[in-house]
Amino acid sequence: MEYPYQPADRATVLRYLGATGWTPDASTAALLDRAESCLEKAASPRGVWRVLPDGALDLTNSGEDLARHLQGCGGVVLMAATLGGGVDALLRRLELSDIALCTAVDATASAAIEKTCDAVEADARAWAADRGLYLTGRYSPGYGDCPLSLQQTLCLALDTPRAMGLTVTPQQLLAPRKSVTAILGAADHPVTGTRAGCGRCLLRETCAYLKRGTTCAT
Numbered sequence: 001m002e003y004p005y006q007p008a009d010r011a012t013v014l015r016y017l018g019a020t021g022w023t024p025d026a027s028t029a030a031l032l033d034r035a036e037s038c039l040e041k042a043a044s045p046r047g048v049w050r051v052l053p054d055g056a057l058d059l060t061n062s063g064e065d066l067a068r069h070l071q072g073c074g075g076v077v078l079m080a081a082t083l084g085g086g087v088d089a090l091l092r093r094l095e096l097s098d099i100a101l102c103t104a105v106d107a108t109a110s111a112a113i114e115k116t117c118d119a120v121e122a123d124a125r126a127w128a129a130d131r132g133l134y135l136t137g138r139y140s141p142g143y144g145d146c147p148l149s150l151q152q153t154l155c156l157a158l159d160t161p162r163a164m165g166l167t168v169t170p171q172q173l174l175a176p177r178k179s180v181t182a183i184l185g186a187a188d189h190p191v192t193g194t195r196a197g198c199g200r201c202l203l204r205e206t207c208a209y210l211k212r213g214t215t216c217a218t
Contacts, residue, residue, distance in 0.1 A: 009112035047120035065144030073185030136193030
């Protein structure tokens, strides 16, 4: 399903640039505005979601953190979102011509894909609310001890190659790059799920947030 492009949250863009709490000067603000304009022209946001009953998806080797997140749920909602291959092409061009703009577009795209994820999740939540169901927050492969290999499972279940041109590389990364897969628990009673702590995260050794003394949740 196609979704309208939604401008990235500027505070989130600055967080991806490692400048949380900083007020951009005029030249930086102009650069970020230009990045937003370039991204909007290149992006083609798409998303898909699907409901599965409990046990329909094999999550045996998907980590204790995801199991805890889904505890008490009688089903799951799978979702995927992407900004499309045009953003990858834009970034490749800018890598060769304007590295400052490339960096700004990359951070803006990372923030913008979250907006698309929010829109996809909102559709799933509306469906659930109509049926008296409750959903946890979304949980993506790579969080906590959940392996990136779950990307392939989710993409196969959602048929993302045909639905939105989203595939998984041999390194278990998503292509196009600015894409996300996630899983939410569904239950007939209020559920919130749990967030994985930094101590169990698979990316803790290379995490840019931890190196700056923050986390991805702040």
